Amino acid sequence: LFGTISYKAIDNYSYYSRASRAFGANTEQTFYTINYSDASKFKMELGVTQQIISDKVWFDGFVYAQRPELKSGSDIPFEERLGAEAVFSIKPVDQFTVSSWMQYIGEREDGSSPNTQTVDGYILVNAGADYKFNEKFGVYLKVLNILGQNYEVWQGYEERPFQIFGGIKVTL
Structure with missing residues (x-):
């Protein structure tokens, strides 16, 4: 069992926000x-x-629970207040590991004023495998968003519903 409490004061923190543009009589976030x-x-x-x-x-x-706050007192746009992760791993032999993990990212605000909008939270189910040939070389395979859930990290930009990739690991 473990627990942590942390506080970070950050100068010139970079963050993204939606820009508004006028199109005739309408103003749209672009x-x-x-x-x-x-x-x-x-x-x-x-x-x-x-x-x-x-x-x-x-x-x-x-x-975890966090309070990402700008100096103005508003939330940092697109940063969640609640989240969780769970990982289950099996290592049948010393060189091979299989893992499955679930991530929960809570809802986030886009930070636009005066009409702040909320981006829904999401849960992802993922899996991966690693094989080590020796201490320096190995290969891996990852499958993300196995259930093909539709979700947005940034408002208006839907993420890929299913991702699979692999590669080579080199330890120097």
Whole structure:
């Protein structure tokens, strides 16, 4: 069981916000612009790590609550206040590990005023496998968003519903 409490005061924190443009009599939010402001992040995290079978089967999980705040007192746009992650891993032989994990990202505000909009939270189910040939070389495969959920990290930009990729690992 573990827990952490952290506070970060950040000078010139960069964040994105929606830009508004006028089209005739209508004003629409269009592209994103980068902004800089002093900010702070207060975060509390509680988690657990459990070896079910020593070095063969284990579980890690944590939940967190945070307050990402700009100096003006408003939330940092597109940063969640609540989140969680759980990972279950199996290592049948020393060189091979298979993992599955679930992520929860809570709802976020877009920070636009005066009509702040909310971006829904989402849950993703993912999986991966790693194989080590030796201490320096290995390969991996990851599958993200296995359930093909539709979700947005940024308002108006839907993420890919299913992703699969792999690669080579080199340890220097």
